[in-house]
Amino acid sequence: MGNRLRILRKTRNLTQEVVSSELGISQQTLSRCEIDITTLQIDLLYKIAQYYNVSTDYILGLSDNKWTTE
Secondary structure, three states: OHHHHHHHHHHOOOOHHHHHHHHOOOHHHHHHHHOOOOOOOHHHHHHHHHHHOOOHHHHHOOOOOOOOOO
16 A cells, blocks of 8 residues: 555655645655555545545555546
């Protein structure tokens, strides 16, 4: 999960400071998620998926498909 979060952020050339600020979390929290020290709360998982416009399953590593299917 953490690696996917880091890749999503880096492919958009964003810093942890920018992303964490826009998500309303601390930079330390984002960093801990990106290195798999902590797990995501469901509300933060949803917020990150919306921010990057990807599916929650992609973030969790349950799917390689970034986009939600309807």
